Amino acid sequence: MEKPIVAIVGRPNVGKSTLFNKLIGERRAIIADEAGTTRDRQYGETIWNGRVFTIVDTAGLLVGDDDPNLPLAEIVRRTHQQAQLAIDEADVIVFMVDVREGLIAADEEVAALLRRSSKPVVLGVNKADTEDRRQNAVEFYNLGLGDPIALSAYHGTGSGDLLDEIVNNLPAGQEEEEDDNSLKIAIVGRPNVGKSSLLNKLVGEERVVVSNIPGTTRDSIDTKLTYKGTPITLIDTAGIRRRGSIEQGIERYSVLRTMKAIERCQIALLLIDAKEGPTAQDTHVAGMVLEANKGLAIIVNKWDLIDKAKFSYEDAKTTMSEVFHFAPYAPIEFISAKTGQRATKVLDIAQTIQSERAKRISTSDINNLLRAAVREHPPTAMHKGAHLRLFYATQAQAEPPVFLFFSNAPEQVHFGYKRYLENRIREQYGFIGTPIILVFKGREEEQTVSVSGKR
Numbered sequence: 210m211e212k213p214i215v216a217i218v219g220r221p222n223v224g225k226s227t228l229f230n231k232l233i234g235e236r237r238a239i240i241a242d243e244a245g246t247t248r249d250r251q252y253g254e255t256i257w258n259g260r261v262f263t264i265v266d267t268a269g270l271l272v273g274d275d276d277p278n279l280p281l282a283e284i285v286r287r288t289h290q291q292a293q294l295a296i297d298e299a300d301v302i303v304f305m306v307d308v309r310e311g312l313i314a315a316d317e318e319v320a321a322l323l324r325r326s327s328k329p330v331v332l333g334v335n336k337a338d339t340e341d342r343r344q345n346a347v348e349f350y351n352l353g354l355g356d357p358i359a360l361s362a363y364h365g366t367g368s369g370d371l372l373d374e375i376v377n378n379l380p381a382g383q384e385e386e387e388d389d390n391s392l393k394i395a396i397v398g399r400p401n402v403g404k405s406s407l408l409n410k411l412v413g414e415e416r417v418v419v420s421n422i423p424g425t426t427r428d429s430i431d432t433k434l435t436y437k438g439t440p441i442t443l444i445d446t447a448g449i450r451r452r453g454s455i456e457q458g459i460e461r462y463s464v465l466r467t468m469k470a471i472e473r474c475q476i477a478l479l480l481i482d483a484k485e486g487p488t489a490q491d492t493h494v495a496g497m498v499l500e501a502n503k504g505l506a507i508i509v510n511k512w513d514l515i516d517k518a519k520f521s522y523e524d525a526k527t528t529m530s531e532v533f534h535f536a537p538y539a540p541i542e543f544i545s546a547k548t549g550q551r552a553t554k555v556l557d558i559a560q561t562i563q564s565e566r567a568k569r570i571s572t573s574d575i576n577n578l579l580r581a582a583v584r585e586h587p588p589t590a591m592h593k594g595a596h597l598r599l600f601y602a603t604q605a606q607a608e609p610p611v612f613l614f615f616s617n618a619p620e621q622v623h624f625g626y627k628r629y630l631e632n633r634i635r636e637q638y639g640f641i642g643t644p645i646i647l648v649f650k651g652r653e654e655e656q657t658v659s660v661s662g663k664r
Protein backbone atom coordinates (compact mmCIF):
# COMPACT_ATOMS: atom_id res chain seq x y z
CA MET A 210 0.00 0.00 0.00
CA GLU A 211 1.28 3.41 -0.85
CA LYS A 212 1.80 5.39 2.33
CA PRO A 213 0.19 8.79 2.60
CA ILE A 214 2.54 11.72 3.01
CA VAL A 215 2.15 14.25 5.80
CA ALA A 216 4.26 17.38 5.38
CA ILE A 217 5.19 19.80 8.16
CA VAL A 218 5.51 23.40 6.99
CA GLY A 219 6.10 26.67 8.82
CA ARG A 220 8.62 29.40 9.39
CA PRO A 221 12.07 28.55 10.69
CA ASN A 222 12.29 28.05 14.45
CA VAL A 223 8.65 27.29 15.10
CA GLY A 224 9.68 23.76 16.09
CA LYS A 225 9.19 21.68 12.95
CA SER A 226 12.24 19.50 13.36
CA THR A 227 11.58 19.10 17.08
CA LEU A 228 8.13 17.71 16.29
CA PHE A 229 9.46 15.62 13.45
CA ASN A 230 12.14 14.07 15.64
CA LYS A 231 9.60 13.36 18.34
CA LEU A 232 7.37 11.54 15.87
CA ILE A 233 10.04 9.41 14.25
CA GLY A 234 12.67 9.56 17.01
CA GLU A 235 13.01 5.90 17.65
CA ARG A 236 13.45 4.95 14.03
CA ARG A 237 15.90 7.69 13.41
CA ALA A 238 18.56 6.14 15.59
CA ILE A 239 18.29 2.73 13.98
CA ILE A 240 18.44 4.11 10.49
CA ALA A 241 21.52 6.25 11.05
CA ASP A 242 23.37 3.17 12.18
CA GLU A 243 22.45 1.08 9.19
CA ALA A 244 22.94 3.54 6.39
CA GLY A 245 26.38 4.60 7.52
CA THR A 246 25.57 8.15 6.56
CA THR A 247 25.40 10.90 9.11
CA ARG A 248 22.95 13.25 7.47
CA ASP A 249 19.79 14.29 9.17
CA ARG A 250 16.70 12.59 7.99
CA GLN A 251 13.94 14.62 6.48
CA TYR A 252 11.30 11.97 6.36
CA GLY A 253 10.31 8.93 8.31
CA GLU A 254 7.51 6.54 8.89
CA THR A 255 5.15 6.77 11.78
CA ILE A 256 2.06 4.92 12.93
CA TRP A 257 -0.92 6.26 14.88
CA ASN A 258 -4.26 4.56 15.49
CA GLY A 259 -3.25 1.82 13.11
CA ARG A 260 -2.54 4.15 10.19
CA VAL A 261 0.95 4.19 8.77
CA PHE A 262 2.12 7.35 7.08
CA THR A 263 5.29 9.08 6.03
CA ILE A 264 6.04 12.32 7.76
CA VAL A 265 8.23 14.90 6.06
CA ASP A 266 9.99 17.93 7.43
CA THR A 267 9.79 20.11 4.35
CA ALA A 268 12.39 22.52 5.69
CA GLY A 269 14.98 19.83 5.38
CA LEU A 270 14.14 19.35 1.74
CA LEU A 271 15.41 22.76 0.79
CA VAL A 272 19.15 22.96 0.88
CA GLY A 273 20.51 25.75 3.07
CA ASP A 274 17.14 26.32 4.66
CA ASP A 275 18.33 26.31 8.21
CA ASP A 276 20.79 29.11 7.64
CA PRO A 277 19.97 31.56 10.45
CA ASN A 278 21.46 34.48 8.53
CA LEU A 279 18.88 34.46 5.78
CA PRO A 280 17.13 37.79 5.31
CA LEU A 281 13.48 37.86 6.32
CA ALA A 282 12.19 38.21 2.79
CA GLU A 283 14.09 35.09 1.84
CA ILE A 284 12.72 33.20 4.82
CA VAL A 285 9.21 34.14 3.82
CA ARG A 286 9.85 33.15 0.22
CA ARG A 287 11.17 29.75 1.21
CA THR A 288 8.34 29.12 3.62
CA HIS A 289 6.01 29.78 0.71
CA GLN A 290 7.95 27.34 -1.44
CA GLN A 291 7.67 24.66 1.21
CA ALA A 292 3.96 25.25 1.51
CA GLN A 293 3.57 25.01 -2.25
CA LEU A 294 5.60 21.84 -2.32
CA ALA A 295 3.38 20.38 0.36
CA ILE A 296 0.23 21.46 -1.45
CA ASP A 297 1.41 19.79 -4.63
CA GLU A 298 2.68 16.58 -3.14
CA ALA A 299 1.45 15.85 0.38
CA ASP A 300 -1.83 14.28 1.47
CA VAL A 301 -2.10 16.24 4.70
CA ILE A 302 -0.28 19.43 5.64
CA VAL A 303 0.66 20.31 9.20
CA PHE A 304 1.06 24.07 9.40
CA MET A 305 3.11 24.98 12.45
CA VAL A 306 3.11 28.32 14.17
CA ASP A 307 4.69 29.62 17.37
CA VAL A 308 2.35 30.76 20.14
CA ARG A 309 5.10 32.73 21.81
CA GLU A 310 5.47 34.95 18.79
CA GLY A 311 1.74 35.16 18.26
CA LEU A 312 0.05 35.65 14.94
CA ILE A 313 2.36 37.42 12.53
CA ALA A 314 1.98 38.58 8.95
CA ALA A 315 4.20 35.88 7.46
CA ASP A 316 1.94 33.20 8.96
CA GLU A 317 -1.13 34.87 7.51
CA GLU A 318 0.34 34.86 4.03
CA VAL A 319 1.15 31.17 4.16
CA ALA A 320 -2.27 30.47 5.63
CA ALA A 321 -3.87 32.24 2.68
CA LEU A 322 -1.95 30.00 0.30
CA LEU A 323 -3.00 26.90 2.24
CA ARG A 324 -6.66 27.98 2.38
CA ARG A 325 -6.76 28.31 -1.39
CA SER A 326 -5.53 24.76 -1.82
CA SER A 327 -7.82 21.78 -1.54
CA LYS A 328 -5.45 19.90 0.77
CA PRO A 329 -6.45 19.23 4.36
CA VAL A 330 -4.47 21.38 6.77
CA VAL A 331 -3.90 20.68 10.45
CA LEU A 332 -2.92 23.77 12.41
CA GLY A 333 -0.35 23.07 15.11
CA VAL A 334 0.29 25.86 17.59
CA ASN A 335 3.62 24.99 19.10
CA LYS A 336 5.52 26.02 22.21
CA ALA A 337 2.30 25.95 24.20
CA ASP A 338 4.27 24.67 27.15
CA THR A 339 2.04 26.20 29.84
CA GLU A 340 -1.68 26.53 30.45
CA ASP A 341 -1.52 30.26 29.68
CA ARG A 342 0.07 29.66 26.35
CA ARG A 343 -2.42 26.95 25.53
CA GLN A 344 -5.14 29.52 26.07
CA ASN A 345 -3.39 31.89 23.70
CA ALA A 346 -3.63 29.38 20.91
CA VAL A 347 -7.21 30.49 20.19
CA GLU A 348 -5.78 33.58 18.54
CA PHE A 349 -4.89 31.38 15.57
CA TYR A 350 -8.54 30.77 14.72
CA ASN A 351 -8.06 33.96 12.75
CA LEU A 352 -6.01 32.06 10.18
CA GLY A 353 -9.20 30.42 8.95
CA LEU A 354 -7.69 26.96 9.01
CA GLY A 355 -10.01 25.40 11.56
CA ASP A 356 -9.26 24.49 15.16
CA PRO A 357 -5.77 25.35 16.32
CA ILE A 358 -4.19 22.45 18.19
CA ALA A 359 -2.01 23.62 21.04
CA LEU A 360 1.05 21.50 21.55
CA SER A 361 4.52 21.46 22.93
CA ALA A 362 6.75 19.55 20.56
CA TYR A 363 9.45 19.92 23.12
CA HIS A 364 7.56 18.27 25.97
CA GLY A 365 5.41 16.06 23.80
CA THR A 366 2.12 17.39 25.14
CA GLY A 367 -0.69 17.82 22.63
CA SER A 368 1.05 15.77 19.99
CA GLY A 369 -1.55 13.02 20.44
CA ASP A 370 -4.32 15.48 19.55
CA LEU A 371 -2.32 16.60 16.55
CA LEU A 372 -1.80 13.01 15.40
CA ASP A 373 -5.53 12.28 15.84
CA GLU A 374 -6.33 15.21 13.61
CA ILE A 375 -3.74 14.14 11.03
CA VAL A 376 -5.14 10.62 10.90
CA ASN A 377 -8.70 11.97 10.60
CA ASN A 378 -7.63 13.80 7.49
CA LEU A 379 -5.69 11.03 5.78
CA PRO A 380 -7.17 9.77 2.53
CA ALA A 381 -9.21 6.61 2.87
CA GLY A 382 -7.02 3.53 2.83
CA GLN A 383 -6.09 2.74 -0.73
CA GLU A 384 -6.44 -0.70 -2.17
CA GLU A 385 -3.36 -2.80 -2.09
CA GLU A 386 -1.63 -2.27 -5.37
CA GLU A 387 -2.03 -5.33 -7.50
CA ASP A 388 1.35 -6.97 -7.72
CA ASP A 389 2.07 -8.50 -11.11
CA ASN A 390 5.34 -9.98 -9.80
CA SER A 391 7.35 -7.86 -12.17
CA LEU A 392 10.70 -6.46 -11.14
CA LYS A 393 10.04 -2.87 -10.06
CA ILE A 394 12.81 -0.52 -11.11
CA ALA A 395 12.71 3.19 -10.29
CA ILE A 396 14.67 5.61 -12.45
CA VAL A 397 15.58 8.51 -10.20
CA GLY A 398 17.83 11.54 -10.44
CA ARG A 399 17.76 15.28 -10.81
CA PRO A 400 15.93 16.93 -13.70
CA ASN A 401 17.67 16.73 -17.08
CA VAL A 402 20.01 13.88 -16.22
CA GLY A 403 18.24 11.83 -18.89
CA LYS A 404 15.63 9.78 -17.04
CA SER A 405 13.03 10.06 -19.80
CA SER A 406 15.62 9.48 -22.50
CA LEU A 407 16.76 6.29 -20.82
CA LEU A 408 13.21 5.10 -20.39
CA ASN A 409 12.43 5.75 -24.03
CA LYS A 410 15.58 4.01 -25.10
CA LEU A 411 14.80 0.94 -23.05
CA VAL A 412 11.26 0.82 -24.26
CA GLY A 413 12.29 1.44 -27.87
CA GLU A 414 14.91 -1.26 -27.81
CA GLU A 415 12.57 -3.82 -26.43
CA ARG A 416 9.45 -2.97 -28.41
CA VAL A 417 7.37 -5.08 -26.11
CA VAL A 418 5.60 -2.46 -24.09
CA VAL A 419 2.48 -3.86 -22.60
CA SER A 420 1.06 -0.68 -21.27
CA ASN A 421 1.93 2.82 -20.28
CA ILE A 422 -0.34 3.72 -17.43
CA PRO A 423 -0.25 7.27 -16.16
CA GLY A 424 -0.48 7.03 -12.40
CA THR A 425 -3.85 8.19 -11.27
CA THR A 426 -3.29 8.27 -7.57
CA ARG A 427 0.45 8.34 -7.66
CA ASP A 428 3.10 10.67 -8.91
CA SER A 429 4.95 8.47 -11.29
CA ILE A 430 4.34 6.68 -14.52
CA ASP A 431 4.71 2.95 -14.86
CA THR A 432 5.97 1.36 -18.02
CA LYS A 433 5.88 -2.37 -18.39
CA LEU A 434 8.20 -4.38 -20.56
CA THR A 435 9.82 -7.77 -20.71
CA TYR A 436 13.57 -8.05 -20.74
CA LYS A 437 15.29 -11.39 -21.27
CA GLY A 438 12.13 -13.10 -20.17
CA THR A 439 11.69 -11.08 -16.99
CA PRO A 440 8.64 -8.84 -16.66
CA ILE A 441 9.77 -5.41 -15.57
CA THR A 442 7.95 -2.31 -14.37
CA LEU A 443 9.88 0.90 -14.86
CA ILE A 444 8.78 3.57 -12.42
CA ASP A 445 9.54 6.93 -13.94
CA THR A 446 9.52 10.10 -11.88
CA ALA A 447 10.16 12.45 -14.76
CA GLY A 448 7.01 12.27 -16.79
CA ILE A 449 4.61 14.43 -14.89
CA ARG A 450 6.96 16.79 -13.24
CA ARG A 451 6.09 19.98 -15.04
CA ARG A 452 2.67 20.32 -13.61
CA GLY A 453 1.62 22.34 -10.62
CA SER A 454 2.65 25.77 -9.66
CA ILE A 455 6.08 25.11 -8.28
CA GLU A 456 8.38 27.64 -9.80
CA GLN A 457 11.30 26.41 -11.86
CA GLY A 458 14.31 25.83 -9.71
CA ILE A 459 12.52 24.73 -6.59
CA GLU A 460 11.58 21.57 -8.39
CA ARG A 461 15.06 20.23 -8.31
CA TYR A 462 14.87 20.14 -4.55
CA SER A 463 11.65 18.25 -4.51
CA VAL A 464 12.46 14.79 -3.32
CA LEU A 465 8.95 13.78 -2.28
CA ARG A 466 8.19 12.29 -5.65
CA THR A 467 11.50 10.49 -5.72
CA MET A 468 10.75 9.18 -2.28
CA LYS A 469 7.41 7.72 -3.37
CA ALA A 470 9.04 6.02 -6.36
CA ILE A 471 11.70 4.56 -4.08
CA GLU A 472 9.02 3.23 -1.75
CA ARG A 473 7.42 1.33 -4.60
CA CYS A 474 10.53 -0.12 -6.20
CA GLN A 475 12.87 -2.99 -5.50
CA ILE A 476 15.83 -1.49 -7.33
CA ALA A 477 16.58 2.20 -7.85
CA LEU A 478 18.77 3.36 -10.70
CA LEU A 479 20.27 6.68 -9.68
CA LEU A 480 21.11 8.65 -12.80
CA ILE A 481 23.96 11.15 -12.71
CA ASP A 482 24.85 13.59 -15.47
CA ALA A 483 28.42 12.76 -16.53
CA LYS A 484 29.06 16.34 -17.55
CA GLU A 485 27.79 17.90 -14.33
CA GLY A 486 28.98 15.21 -11.98
CA PRO A 487 27.34 14.08 -8.74
CA THR A 488 25.91 16.64 -6.32
CA ALA A 489 24.95 16.59 -2.66
CA GLN A 490 21.39 15.94 -3.76
CA ASP A 491 22.54 12.74 -5.48
CA THR A 492 24.26 11.34 -2.40
CA HIS A 493 21.19 12.31 -0.46
CA VAL A 494 18.94 10.31 -2.77
CA ALA A 495 21.34 7.37 -2.64
CA GLY A 496 21.05 7.52 1.15
CA MET A 497 17.27 7.46 0.85
CA VAL A 498 17.40 4.33 -1.28
CA LEU A 499 19.58 2.53 1.25
CA GLU A 500 17.49 3.68 4.19
CA ALA A 501 14.48 2.19 2.46
CA ASN A 502 16.49 -1.03 2.12
CA LYS A 503 16.18 -1.03 -1.66
CA GLY A 504 18.73 -2.05 -4.26
CA LEU A 505 20.92 0.70 -5.72
CA ALA A 506 22.96 1.20 -8.87
CA ILE A 507 24.76 4.39 -9.84
CA ILE A 508 24.24 5.10 -13.53
CA VAL A 509 26.35 7.84 -15.06
CA ASN A 510 24.56 9.05 -18.17
CA LYS A 511 25.63 11.26 -21.10
CA TRP A 512 28.92 9.40 -21.23
CA ASP A 513 29.05 10.33 -24.94
CA LEU A 514 29.72 13.96 -23.96
CA ILE A 515 32.91 13.13 -22.11
CA ASP A 516 36.29 13.56 -23.75
CA LYS A 517 37.94 10.36 -22.57
CA ALA A 518 41.39 11.71 -23.36
CA LYS A 519 40.85 14.28 -20.63
CA PHE A 520 38.72 12.26 -18.24
CA SER A 521 39.14 8.52 -18.54
CA TYR A 522 36.84 5.75 -17.47
CA GLU A 523 39.19 5.04 -14.56
CA ASP A 524 39.09 8.69 -13.44
CA ALA A 525 35.33 8.68 -13.57
CA LYS A 526 35.05 5.42 -11.71
CA THR A 527 37.36 6.68 -8.97
CA THR A 528 35.39 9.90 -8.60
CA MET A 529 32.12 8.05 -8.32
CA SER A 530 33.48 5.52 -5.83
CA GLU A 531 34.69 8.36 -3.64
CA VAL A 532 31.42 10.24 -3.73
CA PHE A 533 29.37 7.11 -3.04
CA HIS A 534 31.90 5.65 -0.61
CA PHE A 535 29.09 4.82 1.84
CA ALA A 536 27.73 2.27 -0.65
CA PRO A 537 30.84 0.54 -1.99
CA TYR A 538 28.69 -2.42 -2.99
CA ALA A 539 26.55 -0.40 -5.45
CA PRO A 540 27.45 -1.09 -9.09
CA ILE A 541 28.53 1.93 -11.13
CA GLU A 542 27.92 2.00 -14.87
CA PHE A 543 28.55 4.59 -17.58
CA ILE A 544 25.99 4.86 -20.32
CA SER A 545 24.53 7.06 -22.99
CA ALA A 546 20.77 7.13 -23.22
CA LYS A 547 21.21 9.13 -26.40
CA THR A 548 23.45 6.80 -28.40
CA GLY A 549 22.21 3.75 -26.56
CA GLN A 550 25.69 2.78 -25.44
CA ARG A 551 25.30 0.20 -22.67
CA ALA A 552 21.74 1.44 -22.06
CA THR A 553 20.17 -1.99 -21.72
CA LYS A 554 22.98 -2.98 -19.41
CA VAL A 555 21.14 -1.13 -16.64
CA LEU A 556 18.46 -3.83 -16.83
CA ASP A 557 21.07 -6.56 -16.51
CA ILE A 558 22.46 -4.77 -13.48
CA ALA A 559 19.00 -4.49 -11.94
CA GLN A 560 18.44 -8.21 -12.48
CA THR A 561 21.76 -9.02 -10.86
CA ILE A 562 20.94 -6.89 -7.85
CA GLN A 563 17.56 -8.50 -7.55
CA SER A 564 19.03 -11.99 -7.46
CA GLU A 565 21.53 -10.81 -4.85
CA ARG A 566 18.68 -9.45 -2.74
CA ALA A 567 16.84 -12.72 -2.97
CA LYS A 568 19.87 -14.82 -2.07
CA ARG A 569 19.79 -17.03 1.02
CA ILE A 570 22.86 -18.22 2.85
CA SER A 571 22.49 -21.46 4.78
CA THR A 572 22.74 -21.31 8.55
CA SER A 573 25.77 -23.58 8.60
CA ASP A 574 27.59 -21.41 6.06
CA ILE A 575 26.89 -18.22 7.92
CA ASN A 576 28.02 -19.81 11.18
CA ASN A 577 31.25 -20.99 9.60
CA LEU A 578 31.79 -17.44 8.47
CA LEU A 579 31.00 -16.09 11.94
CA ARG A 580 33.39 -18.51 13.65
CA ALA A 581 36.24 -17.64 11.28
CA ALA A 582 35.56 -13.93 11.62
CA VAL A 583 35.60 -14.07 15.42
CA ARG A 584 38.72 -16.23 15.45
CA GLU A 585 40.65 -13.81 13.27
CA HIS A 586 39.39 -10.71 14.98
CA PRO A 587 37.60 -11.27 18.29
CA PRO A 588 35.28 -8.55 19.56
CA THR A 589 36.90 -6.39 22.22
CA ALA A 590 36.17 -7.36 25.81
CA MET A 591 33.39 -5.66 27.70
CA HIS A 592 34.01 -3.68 30.85
CA LYS A 593 35.28 -5.66 33.85
CA GLY A 594 37.03 -7.97 31.43
CA ALA A 595 33.93 -10.03 30.64
CA HIS A 596 33.88 -11.52 27.15
CA LEU A 597 31.54 -10.32 24.51
CA ARG A 598 30.37 -13.46 22.78
CA LEU A 599 28.63 -14.08 19.50
CA PHE A 600 27.02 -17.48 19.75
CA TYR A 601 25.51 -18.07 16.36
CA ALA A 602 23.97 -16.43 13.33
CA THR A 603 21.27 -17.09 10.81
CA GLN A 604 19.77 -15.36 7.82
CA ALA A 605 16.28 -14.46 8.94
CA GLN A 606 14.99 -12.90 5.77
CA ALA A 607 15.75 -12.15 2.13
CA GLU A 608 14.75 -9.13 0.04
CA PRO A 609 16.37 -7.36 1.80
CA PRO A 610 18.82 -9.81 3.37
CA VAL A 611 18.65 -9.74 7.18
CA PHE A 612 21.10 -11.58 9.40
CA LEU A 613 20.48 -12.29 13.06
CA PHE A 614 23.39 -12.61 15.45
CA PHE A 615 22.86 -13.93 18.96
CA SER A 616 25.11 -12.58 21.67
CA ASN A 617 25.43 -12.46 25.45
CA ALA A 618 25.47 -8.64 25.22
CA PRO A 619 23.94 -7.56 21.90
CA GLU A 620 23.88 -3.88 22.84
CA GLN A 621 27.63 -3.90 23.31
CA VAL A 622 28.54 -4.94 19.80
CA HIS A 623 30.26 -1.87 18.45
CA PHE A 624 29.42 -0.21 15.18
CA GLY A 625 32.92 -0.97 13.93
CA TYR A 626 32.50 -4.64 14.65
CA LYS A 627 29.19 -4.73 12.85
CA ARG A 628 30.93 -3.17 9.89
CA TYR A 629 33.61 -5.82 10.08
CA LEU A 630 31.04 -8.61 10.05
CA GLU A 631 29.19 -6.99 7.17
CA ASN A 632 32.44 -6.76 5.22
CA ARG A 633 33.16 -10.41 5.89
CA ILE A 634 29.74 -11.38 4.61
CA ARG A 635 30.18 -9.25 1.52
CA GLU A 636 33.70 -10.57 0.83
CA GLN A 637 32.32 -14.05 0.70
CA TYR A 638 28.82 -13.58 -0.67
CA GLY A 639 28.80 -10.24 -2.46
CA PHE A 640 25.26 -9.00 -2.06
CA ILE A 641 26.00 -6.61 -4.88
CA GLY A 642 23.88 -3.50 -4.95
CA THR A 643 21.79 -4.23 -1.89
CA PRO A 644 21.91 -3.17 1.73
CA ILE A 645 22.20 -6.05 4.16
CA ILE A 646 20.93 -5.71 7.68
CA LEU A 647 22.65 -7.13 10.72
CA VAL A 648 20.54 -7.47 13.85
CA PHE A 649 22.02 -8.40 17.21
CA LYS A 650 19.90 -10.12 19.81
CA GLY A 651 20.19 -11.68 23.22
CA ARG A 652 19.91 -15.44 23.23
CA GLU A 653 16.63 -15.49 25.04
CA GLU A 654 14.98 -12.93 22.82
CA GLU A 655 12.36 -14.00 20.41
CA GLN A 656 13.71 -14.97 17.04
CA THR A 657 11.29 -12.99 14.99
CA VAL A 658 12.35 -10.00 13.01
CA SER A 659 10.84 -8.17 10.15
CA VAL A 660 12.47 -5.47 8.12
CA SER A 661 10.56 -3.50 5.56
CA GLY A 662 11.88 -2.98 2.08
CA LYS A 663 10.35 -5.96 0.41
CA ARG A 664 7.59 -5.43 -2.08
Ligand code: GDP
Nearest residue numbers: 220221222223224225226227336361362363364
Ligand atom coordinates in the same frame (compact mmCIF):
# COMPACT_ATOMS: atom_id res chain seq x y z
P1 GDP B 1 12.29 24.48 12.97
O1 GDP B 1 13.26 25.47 12.44
O2 GDP B 1 10.88 24.89 12.72
O3 GDP B 1 12.57 23.09 12.56
O4 GDP B 1 12.43 24.58 14.56
P2 GDP B 1 13.25 23.66 15.58
O5 GDP B 1 12.58 22.37 15.77
O6 GDP B 1 14.68 23.66 15.17
O7 GDP B 1 13.06 24.48 16.94
C1 GDP B 1 13.51 25.81 17.08
C2 GDP B 1 13.72 26.11 18.55
O8 GDP B 1 12.48 26.04 19.26
C3 GDP B 1 14.63 25.10 19.22
O9 GDP B 1 15.47 25.80 20.11
C4 GDP B 1 13.68 24.20 19.98
O10 GDP B 1 14.28 23.63 21.12
C5 GDP B 1 12.57 25.15 20.36
N1 GDP B 1 11.30 24.44 20.53
C6 GDP B 1 10.75 23.51 19.71
N2 GDP B 1 9.58 23.08 20.20
C7 GDP B 1 9.37 23.76 21.36
C8 GDP B 1 8.33 23.74 22.35
O11 GDP B 1 7.35 23.00 22.28
N3 GDP B 1 8.47 24.59 23.39
C9 GDP B 1 9.54 25.41 23.53
N4 GDP B 1 9.60 26.22 24.59
N5 GDP B 1 10.55 25.44 22.64
C10 GDP B 1 10.48 24.62 21.56
Ligand code: GDP
Nearest residue numbers: 400401402403404405406447510511545546547
Ligand atom coordinates in the same frame (compact mmCIF):
# COMPACT_ATOMS: atom_id res chain seq x y z
P1 GDP C 1 15.07 13.97 -17.41
O1 GDP C 1 14.66 15.34 -16.99
O2 GDP C 1 15.96 13.34 -16.38
O3 GDP C 1 13.95 13.08 -17.82
O4 GDP C 1 16.03 14.19 -18.68
P2 GDP C 1 15.69 14.07 -20.24
O5 GDP C 1 15.60 12.64 -20.62
O6 GDP C 1 14.52 14.93 -20.54
O7 GDP C 1 17.02 14.65 -20.88
C1 GDP C 1 17.44 15.97 -20.66
C2 GDP C 1 18.31 16.40 -21.82
O8 GDP C 1 19.52 15.65 -21.85
C3 GDP C 1 17.65 16.21 -23.18
O9 GDP C 1 18.01 17.30 -24.00
C4 GDP C 1 18.28 14.92 -23.70
O10 GDP C 1 18.32 14.87 -25.10
C5 GDP C 1 19.66 14.99 -23.11
N1 GDP C 1 20.24 13.68 -22.91
C6 GDP C 1 19.69 12.66 -22.23
N2 GDP C 1 20.53 11.59 -22.24
C7 GDP C 1 21.62 11.97 -22.92
C8 GDP C 1 22.85 11.31 -23.28
O11 GDP C 1 23.12 10.15 -22.93
N3 GDP C 1 23.76 12.04 -23.98
C9 GDP C 1 23.52 13.32 -24.37
N4 GDP C 1 24.46 13.94 -25.06
N5 GDP C 1 22.38 13.95 -24.07
C10 GDP C 1 21.44 13.30 -23.35
